[in-house]
Amino acid sequence: MKQIILFSLLLTIAYSSHAQFTLTAEIRPRTEYRHGYKSLIDTTQSGSIFTEQRSRLGFGYSSEKYKIGITLQDVRVWGSQSQLNKTDGLTSIHEAWGEYFFTKKLSAQLGRQELNYDDERIFGSVGWTQQARSHDVALLKFADSTFTVHAGAAYNQNAETTIGTSYTITNNYKEMYFLWLNKKIGNLNASLLVVNNGIQSPVAINSTRFSSTIGPYLEYKKDKIAASVRGYYQTGVDASKKDMQAYFAGADVSYTLVKKFTFGIGGEIYSGQSQTDTAKAYKDINHSFNPLYGTAHKFNGYMDYFYVGNHSNSVGLNDFYFKVKYKAEKWWMALDVHQFMSAADVLDKKELTATGKYQAMSSTMGTEIDFTMGYNLTKGVLLQIGYSHLLATETMQALKGGSKDETNNWAYLMFTFKPQFLKN
Numbered sequence: 398m399k400q401i402i403l404f405s406l407l408l409t410i411a412y413s414s415h416a417q418f419t420l421t422a423e424i425r426p427r428t429e430y431r432h433g434y435k436s437l438i439d440t441t442q443s444g445s446i447f448t449e450q451r452s453r454l455g456f457g458y459s460s461e462k463y464k465i466g467i468t469l470q471d472v473r474v475w476g477s478q479s480q481l482n483k484t485d486g487l488t489s490i491h492e493a494w495g496e497y498f499f500t501k502k503l504s505a506q507l508g509r510q511e512l513n514y515d516d517e518r519i520f521g522s523v524g525w526t527q528q529a530r531s532h533d534v535a536l537l538k539f540a541d542s543t544f545t546v547h548a549g550a551a552y553n554q555n556a557e558t559t560i561g562t563s564y565t566i567t568n569n570y571k572e573m574y575f576l577w578l579n580k581k582i583g584n585l586n587a588s589l590l591v592v593n594n595g596i597q598s599p600v601a602i603n604s605t606r607f608s609s610t611i612g613p614y615l616e617y618k619k620d621k622i623a624a625s626v627r628g629y630y631q632t633g634v635d636a637s638k639k640d641m642q643a644y645f646a647g648a649d650v651s652y653t654l655v656k657k658f659t660f661g662i663g664g665e666i667y668s669g670q671s672q673t674d675t676a677k678a679y680k681d682i683n684h685s686f687n688p689l690y691g692t693a694h695k696f697n698g699y700m701d702y703f704y705v706g707n708h709s710n711s712v713g714l715n716d717f718y719f720k721v722k723y724k725a726e727k728w729w730m731a732l733d734v735h736q737f738m739s740a741a742d743v744l745d746k747k748e749l750t751a752t753g754k755y756q757a758m759s760s761t762m763g764t765e766i767d768f769t770m771g772y773n774l775t776k777g778v779l780l781q782i783g784y785s786h787l788l789a790t791e792t793m794q795a796l797k798g799g800s801k802d803e804t805n806n807w808a809y810l811m812f813t814f815k816p817q818f819l820k821n
Contacts, residue, residue: 417459420819425527426450426475426812433805435701436797437789448475451527453491461498466510468492472527491531496538506536512549512690514577515588515614518627518645521692523705530690534573545579561603568706571597571605586616590629594689596636608633608641610689624650635683635709643668643686647696651720661720665696667703669713672744673755684741685711698735698765700785700807702797712796713740715760728772737762743792762796763789779813 432444452471458464470491478487494508511522511531523530534551551573553564564571572595579588591611598604612629631643649663667686671679688705697703697716708714715738722731742757749755769783785808787793789801799805 417457418819418821419455419457419817421453421455421457421815421817423451423453423455424812424814425452427527428810430806430808432807433700433787433799433803434807435704437787437794437799437801437805438803439799440803442799449473449527450475451529455492463498464496466492466494470528491529502539502541504538506538509533510536514547514590515616516625516627517692518614518647518696519590519592519610519629519689519691520575521690523692523694525692525694532573532690543581545577547575547577549573549575549577563602564597571595572607584617584619586618588614590614592689593633598638599636606634606636606638608635608687610687612645621653622650623653624648629686631686635687639681639683641683643684645686645688649718657723657725659720659722659724661722662718663720664715664717666716667708667711667714667740669711669739669741671741672712673742673757675755683710685709685713698737698785698787699733699767699769699783700765700787700805702737702765702787702793712743714738715740728770730770731768733765733767735765735767737765737793739792739796743795746795758792758795759790760792761790762793763787763801777815777817779815781811781813782809784808 426448427450428446428448430444430446432438438444450473454469456465456467468491469488471488473487490509492508492510494506494510496504496506498504509531511529512520512534513522514520521530532551533553534549537548539546551570553566553569553571555562555565573593575590575592577588577590579586581587589612591609593607593609595605595607598606608631610629610631612627614625614627616625617623626648628646629644631641633641635641645665645667647663647665649661651659651661653659667688668684670683670685674680685708687708691705693704694701697714703714703716716735717738718733718735720731720733722729738760739762743760745756745758765785765787767783767785769781771779771781774780785806787805789797789805791801794801
Protein backbone atom coordinates (compact mmCIF):
# COMPACT_ATOMS: atom_id res chain seq x y z
CA MET A 398 0.00 0.00 0.00
CA LYS A 399 2.81 2.43 0.83
CA GLN A 400 4.37 1.83 -2.58
CA ILE A 401 1.02 2.48 -4.35
CA ILE A 402 0.55 5.74 -2.44
CA LEU A 403 4.09 6.86 -3.30
CA PHE A 404 3.58 5.95 -6.96
CA SER A 405 0.36 8.02 -7.13
CA LEU A 406 2.01 10.95 -5.36
CA LEU A 407 4.93 10.99 -7.77
CA LEU A 408 2.58 11.00 -10.77
CA THR A 409 0.59 13.90 -9.31
CA ILE A 410 3.73 15.95 -8.64
CA ALA A 411 5.15 15.23 -12.07
CA TYR A 412 2.11 16.36 -14.02
CA SER A 413 1.75 19.54 -11.96
CA SER A 414 5.34 20.73 -12.46
CA HIS A 415 7.41 22.17 -15.27
CA ALA A 416 10.61 20.49 -14.09
CA GLN A 417 12.17 17.44 -15.75
CA PHE A 418 10.68 14.21 -14.45
CA THR A 419 11.20 10.56 -15.28
CA LEU A 420 9.21 7.62 -14.00
CA THR A 421 10.37 4.12 -14.96
CA ALA A 422 9.91 0.52 -13.90
CA GLU A 423 11.61 -2.82 -14.27
CA ILE A 424 10.18 -6.31 -13.84
CA ARG A 425 12.83 -9.01 -14.25
CA PRO A 426 11.91 -12.63 -13.45
CA ARG A 427 14.72 -15.14 -14.05
CA THR A 428 14.35 -18.91 -13.89
CA GLU A 429 17.60 -20.77 -13.22
CA TYR A 430 18.71 -24.38 -13.29
CA ARG A 431 21.82 -24.91 -11.14
CA HIS A 432 23.84 -28.12 -11.19
CA GLY A 433 27.34 -27.13 -10.15
CA TYR A 434 26.92 -23.33 -10.00
CA LYS A 435 29.64 -21.51 -7.97
CA SER A 436 31.03 -24.84 -6.78
CA LEU A 437 31.19 -28.39 -8.15
CA ILE A 438 28.18 -30.51 -7.39
CA ASP A 439 28.64 -33.66 -5.32
CA THR A 440 27.52 -37.13 -6.32
CA THR A 441 24.94 -37.12 -3.51
CA GLN A 442 23.39 -33.79 -4.54
CA SER A 443 20.76 -32.91 -7.12
CA GLY A 444 20.34 -29.71 -9.10
CA SER A 445 17.98 -26.88 -8.19
CA ILE A 446 15.37 -24.96 -10.15
CA PHE A 447 13.87 -21.67 -8.98
CA THR A 448 12.60 -18.32 -10.24
CA GLU A 449 13.82 -15.10 -8.69
CA GLN A 450 12.31 -11.74 -9.58
CA ARG A 451 13.51 -8.17 -9.32
CA SER A 452 10.88 -5.43 -9.38
CA ARG A 453 11.85 -1.78 -9.49
CA LEU A 454 10.20 1.60 -9.60
CA GLY A 455 12.49 4.50 -10.47
CA PHE A 456 11.78 8.22 -10.06
CA GLY A 457 14.00 11.06 -11.24
CA TYR A 458 13.72 14.82 -10.88
CA SER A 459 15.98 17.41 -12.49
CA SER A 460 16.05 21.19 -12.23
CA GLU A 461 18.70 23.79 -12.96
CA LYS A 462 20.31 23.57 -9.51
CA TYR A 463 19.69 20.03 -8.33
CA LYS A 464 18.66 16.46 -9.16
CA ILE A 465 17.29 13.55 -7.18
CA GLY A 466 17.01 9.84 -7.94
CA ILE A 467 14.95 7.24 -6.09
CA THR A 468 14.74 3.51 -6.89
CA LEU A 469 12.42 1.24 -4.95
CA GLN A 470 13.32 -2.43 -5.24
CA ASP A 471 11.74 -5.74 -4.33
CA VAL A 472 13.64 -9.04 -4.75
CA ARG A 473 12.03 -12.39 -4.00
CA VAL A 474 11.99 -16.02 -5.05
CA TRP A 475 8.65 -17.17 -6.38
CA GLY A 476 6.85 -19.06 -3.61
CA SER A 477 9.02 -17.75 -0.77
CA GLN A 478 5.95 -16.21 0.85
CA SER A 479 2.46 -17.47 1.45
CA GLN A 480 -0.31 -16.39 -0.93
CA LEU A 481 -2.03 -14.89 2.10
CA ASN A 482 1.07 -13.14 3.40
CA LYS A 483 0.14 -10.09 5.47
CA THR A 484 3.51 -8.42 5.83
CA ASP A 485 6.27 -7.68 3.35
CA GLY A 486 9.85 -7.13 4.46
CA LEU A 487 11.49 -7.59 1.08
CA THR A 488 10.96 -4.14 -0.44
CA SER A 489 13.89 -1.76 0.02
CA ILE A 490 15.35 1.46 -1.30
CA HIS A 491 18.11 0.60 -3.76
CA GLU A 492 18.93 4.23 -4.50
CA ALA A 493 17.95 7.54 -2.91
CA TRP A 494 20.29 10.41 -3.68
CA GLY A 495 20.34 14.13 -4.26
CA GLU A 496 22.81 16.13 -6.35
CA TYR A 497 23.36 19.87 -5.95
CA PHE A 498 25.17 21.91 -8.63
CA PHE A 499 27.44 24.63 -7.26
CA THR A 500 28.28 25.47 -10.86
CA LYS A 501 27.60 23.75 -14.18
CA LYS A 502 30.82 21.76 -13.71
CA LEU A 503 30.97 21.22 -9.94
CA SER A 504 28.40 19.29 -7.90
CA ALA A 505 27.90 17.18 -4.80
CA GLN A 506 25.89 13.94 -4.88
CA LEU A 507 24.80 12.53 -1.51
CA GLY A 508 22.91 9.43 -0.47
CA ARG A 509 22.44 5.79 -1.43
CA GLN A 510 23.67 5.25 -4.97
CA GLU A 511 25.39 2.88 -7.35
CA LEU A 512 29.10 3.36 -8.06
CA ASN A 513 30.19 2.36 -11.57
CA TYR A 514 33.66 3.26 -12.79
CA ASP A 515 35.53 2.24 -15.93
CA ASP A 516 34.90 -1.46 -16.68
CA GLU A 517 33.49 -2.03 -13.14
CA ARG A 518 36.50 -4.07 -12.04
CA ILE A 519 36.76 -2.28 -8.65
CA PHE A 520 33.42 -0.44 -8.43
CA GLY A 521 30.36 -1.89 -10.14
CA SER A 522 26.63 -2.21 -9.59
CA VAL A 523 26.72 -6.01 -10.09
CA GLY A 524 23.54 -5.65 -12.13
CA TRP A 525 23.33 -9.37 -12.92
CA THR A 526 22.46 -10.15 -9.30
CA GLN A 527 18.84 -9.33 -8.69
CA GLN A 528 19.56 -7.17 -5.63
CA ALA A 529 22.55 -5.38 -7.23
CA ARG A 530 24.95 -3.22 -5.19
CA SER A 531 24.64 0.34 -3.91
CA HIS A 532 26.61 2.49 -1.44
CA ASP A 533 25.80 5.13 1.17
CA VAL A 534 28.32 7.70 0.04
CA ALA A 535 29.05 11.36 -0.57
CA LEU A 536 30.56 12.38 -3.92
CA LEU A 537 32.18 15.62 -5.00
CA LYS A 538 32.08 15.72 -8.80
CA PHE A 539 33.79 17.89 -11.40
CA ALA A 540 33.34 17.46 -15.13
CA ASP A 541 34.08 19.41 -18.28
CA SER A 542 34.12 18.24 -21.89
CA THR A 543 37.13 15.91 -21.54
CA PHE A 544 38.13 15.75 -17.86
CA THR A 545 36.21 14.26 -14.92
CA VAL A 546 37.05 13.98 -11.23
CA HIS A 547 35.05 12.15 -8.56
CA ALA A 548 36.07 12.22 -4.89
CA GLY A 549 34.04 9.93 -2.63
CA ALA A 550 33.77 9.40 1.11
CA ALA A 551 31.71 7.02 3.26
CA TYR A 552 31.55 6.31 6.99
CA ASN A 553 29.18 3.54 8.11
CA GLN A 554 27.57 2.66 11.43
CA ASN A 555 25.02 0.01 12.45
CA ALA A 556 22.60 2.55 13.90
CA GLU A 557 22.26 5.88 15.66
CA THR A 558 24.34 5.79 18.87
CA THR A 559 25.52 8.01 21.71
CA ILE A 560 28.87 6.23 22.11
CA GLY A 561 31.43 4.73 19.76
CA THR A 562 30.68 1.13 18.75
CA SER A 563 32.12 -1.48 16.42
CA TYR A 564 30.63 -1.81 12.95
CA THR A 565 29.20 -5.31 12.56
CA ILE A 566 27.41 -5.33 9.18
CA THR A 567 29.00 -8.14 7.16
CA ASN A 568 30.49 -7.77 3.68
CA ASN A 569 30.79 -4.02 3.99
CA TYR A 570 33.39 -1.41 4.81
CA LYS A 571 33.35 0.84 7.85
CA GLU A 572 35.13 3.68 6.05
CA MET A 573 35.94 4.19 2.40
CA TYR A 574 37.56 7.06 0.51
CA PHE A 575 38.38 7.18 -3.18
CA LEU A 576 39.49 9.42 -6.02
CA TRP A 577 38.73 8.77 -9.69
CA LEU A 578 40.34 10.81 -12.47
CA ASN A 579 39.29 10.40 -16.09
CA LYS A 580 40.61 12.05 -19.23
CA LYS A 581 39.41 11.59 -22.82
CA ILE A 582 42.01 12.23 -25.52
CA GLY A 583 40.65 11.50 -28.97
CA ASN A 584 39.96 7.76 -29.17
CA LEU A 585 41.69 7.11 -25.83
CA ASN A 586 39.88 6.99 -22.51
CA ALA A 587 42.30 7.03 -19.55
CA SER A 588 41.50 6.76 -15.83
CA LEU A 589 43.28 6.53 -12.50
CA LEU A 590 41.54 5.11 -9.43
CA VAL A 591 42.78 5.34 -5.84
CA VAL A 592 40.76 3.63 -3.07
CA ASN A 593 41.39 3.64 0.68
CA ASN A 594 39.18 0.85 2.06
CA GLY A 595 38.64 0.59 5.82
CA ILE A 596 37.41 -2.59 7.57
CA GLN A 597 36.30 -2.69 11.21
CA SER A 598 38.98 -4.08 13.52
CA PRO A 599 37.75 -7.34 15.09
CA VAL A 600 39.52 -6.60 18.37
CA ALA A 601 39.23 -2.85 18.97
CA ILE A 602 36.09 -0.71 19.20
CA ASN A 603 35.97 2.25 16.83
CA SER A 604 39.18 1.13 15.10
CA THR A 605 39.57 0.72 11.33
CA ARG A 606 42.13 -1.25 9.34
CA PHE A 607 42.91 0.22 5.91
CA SER A 608 44.07 -1.20 2.62
CA SER A 609 44.89 0.90 -0.43
CA THR A 610 44.26 0.05 -4.08
CA ILE A 611 45.65 2.14 -6.93
CA GLY A 612 45.84 1.65 -10.66
CA PRO A 613 45.08 2.89 -14.19
CA TYR A 614 42.51 1.91 -16.78
CA LEU A 615 43.11 2.59 -20.47
CA GLU A 616 40.55 2.06 -23.22
CA TYR A 617 40.99 2.64 -26.95
CA LYS A 618 38.22 2.52 -29.55
CA LYS A 619 38.47 3.33 -33.23
CA ASP A 620 36.35 2.02 -36.08
CA LYS A 621 36.25 -1.78 -35.73
CA ILE A 622 38.89 -2.14 -33.02
CA ALA A 623 38.47 -1.88 -29.26
CA ALA A 624 41.16 -2.58 -26.66
CA SER A 625 41.62 -2.07 -22.94
CA VAL A 626 44.38 -2.45 -20.35
CA ARG A 627 43.96 -2.25 -16.57
CA GLY A 628 46.09 -2.92 -13.54
CA TYR A 629 45.89 -2.37 -9.78
CA TYR A 630 48.21 -2.81 -6.82
CA GLN A 631 47.09 -3.33 -3.22
CA THR A 632 48.95 -2.51 -0.04
CA GLY A 633 48.10 -1.72 3.59
CA VAL A 634 46.59 -4.41 5.85
CA ASP A 635 43.64 -6.80 5.64
CA ALA A 636 40.99 -7.41 8.33
CA SER A 637 43.37 -9.69 10.28
CA LYS A 638 46.04 -6.95 10.23
CA LYS A 639 48.25 -8.92 7.84
CA ASP A 640 50.28 -6.83 5.40
CA MET A 641 48.99 -6.85 1.83
CA GLN A 642 51.08 -7.10 -1.32
CA ALA A 643 48.73 -8.05 -4.16
CA TYR A 644 48.09 -7.09 -7.76
CA PHE A 645 45.68 -7.45 -10.65
CA ALA A 646 46.36 -7.04 -14.38
CA GLY A 647 44.20 -7.53 -17.43
CA ALA A 648 44.08 -6.78 -21.14
CA ASP A 649 41.80 -7.57 -24.06
CA VAL A 650 41.22 -6.64 -27.68
CA SER A 651 38.21 -7.12 -29.96
CA TYR A 652 37.53 -6.67 -33.66
CA THR A 653 34.13 -6.19 -35.30
CA LEU A 654 33.71 -7.83 -38.68
CA VAL A 655 31.01 -6.63 -41.12
CA LYS A 656 29.28 -4.71 -38.27
CA LYS A 657 27.74 -7.92 -36.90
CA PHE A 658 30.46 -10.33 -35.80
CA THR A 659 32.77 -9.28 -32.96
CA PHE A 660 35.75 -11.43 -31.97
CA GLY A 661 37.73 -10.84 -28.79
CA ILE A 662 40.61 -12.32 -26.82
CA GLY A 663 42.02 -11.38 -23.46
CA GLY A 664 43.30 -12.40 -20.09
CA GLU A 665 43.31 -11.43 -16.42
CA ILE A 666 45.62 -12.22 -13.53
CA TYR A 667 44.63 -12.00 -9.85
CA SER A 668 47.60 -12.62 -7.59
CA GLY A 669 47.07 -15.29 -4.94
CA GLN A 670 48.42 -16.98 -1.84
CA SER A 671 50.54 -20.08 -2.40
CA GLN A 672 49.53 -23.16 -0.41
CA THR A 673 52.97 -24.74 -0.70
CA ASP A 674 55.21 -21.90 0.48
CA THR A 675 55.55 -22.41 4.23
CA ALA A 676 58.17 -19.73 4.90
CA LYS A 677 57.07 -17.39 7.68
CA ALA A 678 58.16 -14.29 5.72
CA TYR A 679 55.82 -15.34 2.92
CA LYS A 680 52.89 -16.45 5.09
CA ASP A 681 52.94 -13.19 7.04
CA ILE A 682 51.93 -11.32 3.88
CA ASN A 683 48.55 -11.52 2.14
CA HIS A 684 49.22 -11.91 -1.61
CA SER A 685 45.58 -12.41 -2.64
CA PHE A 686 44.15 -9.52 -4.62
CA ASN A 687 40.73 -8.33 -3.42
CA PRO A 688 38.58 -6.80 -6.20
CA LEU A 689 36.64 -4.90 -3.53
CA TYR A 690 33.22 -3.88 -4.88
CA GLY A 691 33.47 -4.71 -8.56
CA THR A 692 31.50 -6.82 -11.01
CA ALA A 693 33.02 -10.24 -11.77
CA HIS A 694 30.11 -12.02 -13.46
CA LYS A 695 30.67 -10.51 -16.89
CA PHE A 696 34.43 -11.16 -16.79
CA ASN A 697 35.32 -14.50 -15.16
CA GLY A 698 32.62 -16.86 -16.39
CA TYR A 699 28.87 -16.78 -15.93
CA MET A 700 28.88 -19.72 -13.50
CA ASP A 701 30.41 -17.37 -10.90
CA TYR A 702 33.14 -19.64 -9.58
CA PHE A 703 35.25 -16.50 -9.10
CA TYR A 704 32.90 -13.85 -7.78
CA VAL A 705 34.17 -10.78 -5.90
CA GLY A 706 33.57 -12.15 -2.41
CA ASN A 707 35.65 -15.34 -2.69
CA HIS A 708 39.04 -13.90 -3.68
CA SER A 709 40.21 -13.20 -0.11
CA ASN A 710 43.05 -15.54 0.92
CA SER A 711 42.61 -17.51 -2.31
CA VAL A 712 45.26 -18.91 -4.70
CA GLY A 713 44.29 -16.24 -7.20
CA LEU A 714 43.24 -16.68 -10.81
CA ASN A 715 44.62 -16.64 -14.33
CA ASP A 716 41.70 -16.36 -16.75
CA PHE A 717 42.39 -16.48 -20.49
CA TYR A 718 39.36 -16.15 -22.74
CA PHE A 719 38.03 -16.03 -26.28
CA LYS A 720 34.71 -14.38 -27.12
CA VAL A 721 32.58 -14.13 -30.25
CA LYS A 722 29.28 -12.26 -30.62
CA TYR A 723 26.80 -11.88 -33.47
CA LYS A 724 24.44 -8.91 -33.26
CA ALA A 725 21.49 -8.42 -35.59
CA GLU A 726 18.83 -5.72 -35.48
CA LYS A 727 16.54 -7.35 -32.91
CA TRP A 728 18.60 -10.21 -31.51
CA TRP A 729 22.11 -11.26 -30.57
CA MET A 730 23.99 -14.38 -29.57
CA ALA A 731 27.40 -14.85 -27.94
CA LEU A 732 29.85 -17.61 -27.09
CA ASP A 733 32.60 -17.20 -24.48
CA VAL A 734 35.30 -19.75 -23.65
CA HIS A 735 37.39 -19.36 -20.47
CA GLN A 736 40.53 -21.26 -19.48
CA PHE A 737 40.99 -21.03 -15.71
CA MET A 738 44.33 -21.55 -13.95
CA SER A 739 45.49 -20.83 -10.42
CA ALA A 740 47.88 -17.92 -10.04
CA ALA A 741 49.64 -19.51 -7.03
CA ASP A 742 50.36 -23.12 -6.04
CA VAL A 743 47.53 -25.40 -4.95
CA LEU A 744 48.66 -27.93 -2.35
CA ASP A 745 48.41 -31.61 -3.28
CA LYS A 746 46.95 -32.86 0.01
CA LYS A 747 47.10 -36.49 -1.05
CA GLU A 748 50.84 -36.19 -1.63
CA LEU A 749 51.28 -34.39 1.68
CA THR A 750 49.44 -37.16 3.52
CA ALA A 751 51.39 -39.91 1.76
CA THR A 752 54.91 -38.43 1.78
CA GLY A 753 54.84 -35.29 3.91
CA LYS A 754 55.97 -33.21 0.93
CA TYR A 755 54.44 -29.84 0.05
CA GLN A 756 53.90 -30.45 -3.64
CA ALA A 757 51.81 -28.37 -6.04
CA MET A 758 48.98 -29.73 -8.15
CA SER A 759 48.51 -28.76 -11.79
CA SER A 760 47.59 -25.09 -12.08
CA THR A 761 44.84 -25.87 -14.61
CA MET A 762 41.43 -25.61 -12.95
CA GLY A 763 39.11 -26.08 -15.89
CA THR A 764 37.39 -24.72 -18.98
CA GLU A 765 34.05 -22.93 -18.95
CA ILE A 766 31.86 -22.49 -22.03
CA ASP A 767 29.15 -19.80 -21.87
CA PHE A 768 26.41 -19.42 -24.49
CA THR A 769 23.91 -16.56 -24.31
CA MET A 770 21.21 -15.23 -26.59
CA GLY A 771 18.91 -12.22 -26.40
CA TYR A 772 15.86 -11.16 -28.39
CA ASN A 773 14.05 -7.80 -28.23
CA LEU A 774 10.40 -8.85 -28.35
CA THR A 775 9.31 -5.23 -28.53
CA LYS A 776 10.51 -1.89 -27.22
CA GLY A 777 11.15 -2.32 -23.51
CA VAL A 778 10.85 -6.12 -23.44
CA LEU A 779 13.92 -8.39 -23.69
CA LEU A 780 14.03 -12.18 -23.65
CA GLN A 781 17.38 -13.72 -22.72
CA ILE A 782 18.53 -17.33 -22.40
CA GLY A 783 21.87 -18.82 -21.43
CA TYR A 784 23.64 -22.11 -20.91
CA SER A 785 27.06 -22.67 -19.29
CA HIS A 786 29.13 -25.83 -18.92
CA LEU A 787 32.24 -26.34 -16.82
CA LEU A 788 34.87 -28.98 -17.56
CA ALA A 789 36.67 -29.14 -14.22
CA THR A 790 39.96 -30.70 -13.13
CA GLU A 791 41.21 -32.28 -9.92
CA THR A 792 42.66 -28.90 -8.96
CA MET A 793 39.23 -27.28 -9.15
CA GLN A 794 37.82 -30.15 -7.11
CA ALA A 795 40.51 -29.66 -4.46
CA LEU A 796 39.61 -25.97 -4.21
CA LYS A 797 35.84 -26.07 -4.55
CA GLY A 798 34.85 -29.51 -3.28
CA GLY A 799 32.23 -31.60 -5.07
CA SER A 800 33.10 -33.84 -8.00
CA LYS A 801 34.82 -32.94 -11.25
CA ASP A 802 33.34 -36.07 -12.84
CA GLU A 803 29.75 -34.91 -12.36
CA THR A 804 28.04 -32.80 -15.03
CA ASN A 805 28.51 -29.23 -13.83
CA ASN A 806 26.26 -26.87 -15.74
CA TRP A 807 23.86 -23.96 -15.39
CA ALA A 808 21.04 -22.50 -17.49
CA TYR A 809 18.62 -19.60 -17.25
CA LEU A 810 15.63 -17.97 -18.92
CA MET A 811 15.02 -14.29 -18.18
CA PHE A 812 12.46 -11.70 -19.22
CA THR A 813 13.14 -8.00 -18.67
CA PHE A 814 10.27 -5.51 -18.87
CA LYS A 815 11.44 -1.87 -18.71
CA PRO A 816 8.63 0.59 -19.43
CA GLN A 817 9.08 4.34 -19.19
CA PHE A 818 5.87 5.79 -17.81
CA LEU A 819 6.86 9.42 -17.90
CA LYS A 820 9.53 11.72 -19.32
CA ASN A 821 8.97 15.44 -19.59
